[in-house]
Each structure stands twice: as C-alpha cells, then as structure tokens.
Amino acid sequence: MNFLTNDKLTIVGAAGMIGSNMVQTAIMMGLTPNICAYDPYAPALEGVAEEMCHSGFEGLRLTYTSDIAEALSGARYVVSSGGAARKAGMTREDLLKGNAEIAAQFGKDIRAYCPDVRHVVVVFNPADITGLITLVYSGLEPSRVSTLAALDSTRLQRELARHFGIAQDGVTGARTYGGHGEQMAVFASTTEVGGKPLAGLIGTPALTGEAWDEVRQRVIQGGKRIIELRGRSSFQSPAYLSVEMIRAAMGGAPFRWPAGVYVSRDGFDHIMMAMETKIDKDGVHYKVPHGTADEIAALRASYGHLVRLRDEVIAMGVLPPIAEWPRLNPHLK
C-alpha cells in the first residue's frame, strides 16, 4: 500500500462506533501506516485492533493503547470522537458538562504529550464547544484545531437532491455555517442545483417556500432521523468525514465542506463555529461567508447561540473566563 505520510495519527475513542470506523477508514484511505488507536476501555479497543489485524492490511503498523501519554507522544495528527454517550436520566447539562470536562483533559493531554501536533480534529458533541475547550487548554495555534461541522452541509446537499430528484453531486456548494442542527445557518446563496442558483429557485413552483422549509427541517432533523432508523447515532458518516479532514491536513485531497474553526474577527469573537474553511498542511483557514442579509442575520443568531453555550460552560467552571484564556493559550489574544 502507498501511504500519504509516515507521520503518527492517533485516533482517540477508537473502541467506539465512530472511532473504530475511523480506524478502518484511515487505513483504507491510505493516510499513514503509523496509526495509534487509543481508548480508555481496553478490551473493546483490543477487539478493534484485532479486527484490523484480521483484515490483513499490507504495510500497516497499527498500535493501540489505553495509556494517553503513550497514545499522544509523537502524534502529528489526532482525531477524537472520545466523548461520553448520553445515558438514561442524564440532562442536556450533564452531558454538556461531562463532555466539556473530557475536552479540557484532552486539551491538557495534548499540551503535555504532543505540543507539536500538526492538526487535531474534534468530533464529539457539542463539537464546536468541545473543540473550543480543547483549543484553549492545548495551547495550540488556532489553525491546528478544527471540528467536524460538515454533516449539516452534506445533509443539505442530500435533501436538495432528493427534492429535485437528481444525483446528489448535481447539487454543488451546499453550505451551512455557524452551529449545528436547530442553530445552523443555511446559506442558499452559495448553492447550485443542476447548475442553477438555488436562490433563484426558492419561492418558485420548483421549490416553494414551504418545500424549502421542509428541506431545511429534514436537514436539521438529519441526525435524529438516523437514530430513529438505525436505533443508534450516526457513526459511519461522522467517521468518514472527519478522516477526510485529517487527509486534507496531511496534504491530501482538499476537504470539500465547512469545518468548525476558531473565529475572532468581524464581530465573531472567541468562538468556534463553522465558517467557509480550507484545510491544508498549515492547518485550517477561514473566511466569513458572503450571503444575503437574511443569511448573515442567521449566522449572527447562530453565533449568539454558541456564545450562550460557551458562557454556560464558563459558568460551570470547566472553561475559564475569556480574559484568562491567553494565560492558558498565548495564541488566543
């Protein structure tokens, strides 16, 4: 097999459904032979590693460990789906606090064991918040951390294709920015359907205002729908897309979707959110998207939601007040 690099890629949460799919996806994509699978739950982790060995991949040099120091030492790329799952009786706040604490520890571990990591992709929910916390505690440059934010955009592409009855890749430039689900900002102005601007179709018989609302609702409910259909959260699509992000960061094929990125410009400050991004060997770069007044208003509303979520985590004491961030991470002025 030919690999894109020999650099060490560490997959955090590798015993889980997303993580174990990430391991297989990263191998199949030919990213690097030097993959380290990490999970605190050792038996299932070993099971995943054994399955990869039983697949007989040529050239693979897979390692696995439940020791985070060993996992991260020397890592040049890290992708983490290592959050906690929602358990019965858990409130939204319990889940937020739990994953926020995991992200804080993850950031500290990066600082301790792989401060020279080239790129970190954070996948566990709420990814914009856990990614932000990871960034603050890691001490990394903001361009070194991105979060999975593509699923809303791919779902928009898929739902538009369904509505118009065309092949999915006949819809181009499908983009949502800001936060996820209910809070995302859908940008119609960047999208084309079979070569025609989507904006010009909305409100016509081809896509009535009602039908467009329905498309957006289906996008928002996309993750919930997978749970209803499969009886479990989506795992194949987040695994695949986040490994595509790592591929781009390694210098491979460009990542074609928005990523969550640390933003501190143009009235979007001290936040992580999906923007128009490019991921390359130097990390993640962004620009604030252009759009109609309504779209920009939606983006600002989405930002406002993320600010409230961030402030909630600050109030919980998991993330320090913004004024203290530069002490933890001098790159965050």
Place this chain on the structure above:
Amino acid sequence: MNFLTNDKLTIVGAAGMIGSNMVQTAIMMGLTPNICAYDPYAPALEGVAEEMCHSGFEGLRLTYTSDIAEALSGARYVVSSGGAARKAGMTREDLLKGNAEIAAQFGKDIRAYCPDVRHVVVVFNPADITGLITLVYSGLEPSRVSTLAALDSTRLQRELARHFGIAQDGVTGARTYGGHGEQMAVFASTTEVGGKPLAGLIGTPALTGEAWDEVRQRVIQGGKRIIELRGRSSFQSPAYLSVEMIRAAMGGAPFRWPAGVYVSRDGFDHIMMAMETKIDKDGVHYKVPHGTADEIAALRASYGHLVRLRDEVIAMGVLPPIAEWPRLNPHLK
C-alpha cells in the same frame, strides 16, 4: 472518484453490522458507483443509505430497496451477509437450519432475478454450507460462487507475527484450508516468517511445539475472542475481506487469501471449502494445496466434517440429496 466498473453490485443484508460496513467499504474502494443496498428490514436499511449520502461521496449512485427482485435484477456482482443472528435459546441446529433456508431462498432469487451474475460472495455462517446451498439453488456455474474463508488465514498471519514479534506482513503465505475454526486445516508448509520457512521453525526454541499449538488455538478462537472483547461478533474484518473478494472478481487487485470454492476433484466431492484459490474476472479457480502428509490428513479430516454438516442439511430437507443436484443446477454433475 474513479470506479473500477459501472456494473451493479448488490449488497444483501446491508442494514446489518457487516452489511453496512460492506457498503462503505465498497464505496471507499471505488468498486462501482452503482451499488444497491438490500435488506428486508427497511428502516435500518434507509438509515445506512442516509449515512452514506451524508458522507458526500462524489459520483456515487447508491440505491436501496427491501424488494429482492429489484435488488437483484441486473446485478453483476452480489455479496451477502444476510444470515440470521443466533438468538437466545437457539440451538446450533436451529441456527444451521435457519441460515440454510435463507441460503436456499437466496439461491432461488439469484436464479430468478440475476442468472447472469458474474460473481457471488457468501459470507453468512456457516459460509461453506450456505455458499454450497446458494450454488445448488442458483443454477450458477461453480466458478461464480465463493465464500469468505480468509479470516482463519489472516488470524494465523497475525498470531505468528505476534509470537515472533515482527510486523504482520513479515509473515507470508499464511494459509488455512478446508473448514473454519476447530475444523480448519492449518498449513505450515506454505508459510514463511521473516523469509524463513515456518516448517523449519516448529519444534525449535523459536517456536516450540507447545507454542505452535498455542498459536493455532488462538487462530481457532479468533472469532470467539472478538465477541469477548467487543461484545459483538466481528464485522469490520469480514466486511472488508469479502469486498476485497468482489474487487478481485471485478478485475481489480488480486485477492491474497484462500476463498471457499465448490470442489469436486481428487476425493473432495460435492462440497464447498477453502482451497488455494484465485479470483479473477472469470470467477474463482482452485487447486488442491500441496502439504505434508499430516497437513493433507488434516485437510481430509476437515473435508469429512463439512461432509457431515452438508449431510445434516440434506437430512433436514433443506438441500436435496446429491443425486438430485444436477436437476437444480446442471453445472453440478
């Protein structure tokens, strides 16, 4: 994306853990844009298809259906993991009978809807028996049907690499033939470890007879071990390897492991079992492996086990007596 072919590939059992991984694996391997996912359980099937859509694969033309006629019509390649899982209180015989009946129907469906299929890979357990039943009822030429049998060989490679503390692909020619698990025939004479014949190492301090027995025991218990570790049957490795078999049948990279094949030669008659095989555009071809007297004896013993299993299914009435096979499938004389 570049695809190996535009021919239709149907994945049977696509809502299951193995099947859904097969769908993703086949897409990522770039086999064909023309993949049809089939499963009788429609909601989970739709969930799998949605996850693939949410991954944003370029050029993909995925379809899905719970109608077997629609699924198989026009299929040039078929891979099936569509067996039943063992349920609480089920005896081994219950499971065997259930999957044998599924295989009989699968064979009839192939005959009805895709008699011109180029290759069919059968994965569900016991694969040698379900593959044989599929072949008999399908009316296909024997070279058009193979079964997943590689996992014992990849596990042998993995366990030898573990014992000798070398990279897995430093072990070459690891081969088991015949049936699976307890009944497989391990061939040491084909294997090299770091360039040295394994046969010359067995019984030396490098690999005592006891250590060799231990390696073989670990291979036999490989599948059971995954269940202990992960709390579920292996799914990533069978999915990956069976899709590699389809790739070879499409004219892609050669499949590097033994496959189960219909055998009727040299005292191995009217049976499906792992032999030394090659899979190419014309299907699966085999030769009886060379080995020591002990190895050949083990292969004959493995054959004897499969004969008893086959005769058990004949006694159940799911498979007709051998004398009647040519009436169902004129290629089986």
